[in-house]
Amino acid sequence: MPDVAAVSESAAMPARSAAPIIRVDGITLRFGGVTALADVSFEIGASEIHAIIGPNGAGKSCTLNCLNGFNLPQQGRLFLREQEITGFAPHRIARLGVGRTFQGLQLFAGLSVVDNLLTGRHLHMKTGALEGFIYRGWAHAEELRERRRVEEIIDFLEIKNIRHKLVGSLSYGLRKRVDLGRALAMDPKVLLMDEPMAGMNLEEKEDIVRFVIDIREALDIPIVIVEHDMHVVMDIADRITVLDWGHVIARGNPQAIKSDPTVIKAYLGAEVRR
Amino acid sequence: MTLPGGVHAETYAQDRALIRTPWQWLWFAAFVAVLLLLPFLRPGGAVGIATVIGITLIAVLGLQLTSGCAGQINMGQSAFMGVGAYAAGALAVHLHWSFLMTIPIGGISAAVFGAVFGLAALRIKGFYLALTTIAAQYIFTFAMLKLPKEWFGQSEGLRMDPAVLGSFAFDTDNRIYYLVLAFAALMTYGAWGLMRSRTGRAFIAVRDNDNAAEVIGINVFYYKTLAFFIGAFYAGVAGALWAYYVRYVQADQFTLWLSVWYVGMLIVGGMGSILGAIVGTVVIRLLQELITVVGPQITDLLPTLGGQFVFAAMNMLLGGLIIVFVIFEPRGLVHRWNIVKESYRIWPFPH
Ligand SMILES: Nc1ncnc2c1ncn2[C@@H]1O[C@H](COP(=O)(O)OP(=O)(O)OP(=O)(O)O)[C@@H](O)[C@H]1O
Numbered sequence A: 001m002p003d004v005a006a007v008s009e010s011a012a013m014p015a016r017s018a019a020p021i022i023r024v025d026g027i028t029l030r031f032g033g034v035t036a037l038a039d040v041s042f043e044i045g046a047s048e049i050h051a052i053i054g055p056n057g058a059g060k061s062c063t064l065n066c067l068n069g070f071n072l073p074q075q076g077r078l079f080l081r082e083q084e085i086t087g088f089a090p091h092r093i094a095r096l097g098v099g100r101t102f103q104g105l106q107l108f109a110g111l112s113v114v115d116n117l118l119t120g121r122h123l124h125m126k127t128g129a130l131e132g133f134i135y136r137g138w139a140h141a142e143e144l145r146e147r148r149r150v151e152e153i154i155d156f157l158e159i160k161n162i163r164h165k166l167v168g169s170l171s172y173g174l175r176k177r178v179d180l181g182r183a184l185a186m187d188p189k190v191l192l193m194d195e196p197m198a199g200m201n202l203e204e205k206e207d208i209v210r211f212v213i214d215i216r217e218a219l220d221i222p223i224v225i226v227e228h229d230m231h232v233v234m235d236i237a238d239r240i241t242v243l244d245w246g247h248v249i250a251r252g253n254p255q256a257i258k259s260d261p262t263v264i265k266a267y268l269g270a271e272v273r274r
Numbered sequence B: 001m002t003l004p005g006g007v008h009a010e011t012y013a014q015d016r017a018l019i020r021t022p023w024q025w026l027w028f029a030a031f032v033a034v035l036l037l038l039p040f041l042r043p044g045g046a047v048g049i050a051t052v053i054g055i056t057l058i059a060v061l062g063l064q065l066t067s068g069c070a071g072q073i074n075m076g077q078s079a080f081m082g083v084g085a086y087a088a089g090a091l092a093v094h095l096h097w098s099f100l101m102t103i104p105i106g107g108i109s110a111a112v113f114g115a116v117f118g119l120a121a122l123r124i125k126g127f128y129l130a131l132t133t134i135a136a137q138y139i140f141t142f143a144m145l146k147l148p149k150e151w152f153g154q155s156e157g158l159r160m161d162p163a164v165l166g167s168f169a170f171d172t173d174n175r176i177y178y179l180v181l182a183f184a185a186l187m188t189y190g191a192w193g194l195m196r197s198r199t200g201r202a203f204i205a206v207r208d209n210d211n212a213a214e215v216i217g218i219n220v221f222y223y224k225t226l227a228f229f230i231g232a233f234y235a236g237v238a239g240a241l242w243a244y245y246v247r248y249v250q251a252d253q254f255t256l257w258l259s260v261w262y263v264g265m266l267i268v269g270g271m272g273s274i275l276g277a278i279v280g281t282v283v284i285r286l287l288q289e290l291i292t293v294v295g296p297q298i299t300d301l302l303p304t305l306g307g308q309f310v311f312a313a314m315n316m317l318l319g320g321l322i323i324v325f326v327i328f329e330p331r332g333l334v335h336r337w338n339i340v341k342e343s344y345r346i347w348p349f350p351h
């Protein structure tokens, strides 16, 4: 996907190996008596595909929720580049360039595919209520400009023929694509994906894998991906963090994780050793 | 939104246009012509009815933006209308300001009052939000009856002179009709613009999924407040026009029942669409007019029933109609019409 703005942005960033883009520093998150996350720390480097894995209820979604401000950890701190973002409201974190897709379906059912993606451009648009009311010149020009931008994403995700459909009428697989499109429309500098392939058939999964790899290539951004399908994870992840009962029990590259005895014991079992 | 058969948007601009086919233009032109010529075509009663419909439409459009589009229940639209009427009335009566000033200020006053309830909408939803907005009704009535008599006239209300522009006074039914028509056209156009631009999408995003809205950077708190602000602004403009129409403002004119009727109009027309607000307002207002015509006739025919009973019964029928819509066609007449149109277009090849 050609994206001049995002590429030049990343060119201005320090060299690849330098400071991490995301730093999670010892976060603990409790819901009443339940400890969802216990002293979780990890770092995410520039343009890295980082998988977070773990059994159901391990705290994967909670980790993402802390990163984009839905959950406020009782302890620990979160950083985006040098900036601390602990306690920021989600829309503020979005403004800093954190895009996110959801576990399950979280689209705007009353909007068409195009309009769902255009909501993703919200932060890049300026038309306020009064200009919208008047809807002359400026507001109209902005609509057209952003529409062109959104059409690039529609091309990339191969959803041209459904662009005017209400998302409520689409198949699950297509809706997940629209979800991804909406996050991409933000021109994110980091992309968080919560189980983007859950409930998909093999073909649909392959499409998503291809998109994830292409996004990283084109935008040169780090992608944090929560995923249960171990084959996919081992294929695309540069590094993996393994959670179990809210604890980080292992981290490393796919090779190391595959052979890590704690991981095998806690989670992977015989399946991955094959 | 589906395109009429055979028409494919050449450009994105066309894609976003409201009127696309020659036929649509023709209908639109005919509709505008009828509105403009109404006082000549049907002088007398029809003009008065159309004026009230125009004023009601502005209030219902506002409610559509707050409730239908942004998903924030509002049972206080009539009170917001009252705030606009009193604000415009007081400025006109005491300071002799032009309606060109008092109507927008009436709108802003109502908007500020309404936005307070938008603040509440951050914490509460649904039923409890409905209750809170009902409180607006009581606050409004209480304040208007208790504030100093020099301001709002307490129980006597405010008597107004007609709106004047230079030496031209809007003092006949026909003249006020054109004034209301101009405002109704402007506010409808504005609502359409809002809904197809960034703000409208943000409203729908907040309505459909506020978590996902936050994640793409939409400040949900701001947009909920804005939805109340804009919706109440519409109500305030409607109220100010009402003040210039009846030339008398009193708290009793703005009841909770009116707010309930407005919600009913949205339900019948269709939640979330501007056209739905128009259709719902026109249909329900005309039915209400019908009741005032048919009611006395029934009473004449069957005097034993008594006028009170006939009116109550017919209003219950109308209320029942709304309940039927809630149950069988919750998406309203406009949605039903789209389905009919769609099946007609692909006939004889159904899915
Ligand atoms: N809002 C909440 N209130 C109470 N408990 C919660 C809340 N959100 C999450 N939890 C609990 O926190 C723990 C971690 O949940 P989380 O959703 O992060 O799991 P997960 O790793 O994403 O699991 P899955 O693979 O099923 O999605 C679970 O025990 C869950 O029940």
Ligand SMILES: [Mg+2]
Pocket: A060, A061, A062, A103, A194
């Ligand atoms: Mg989860």
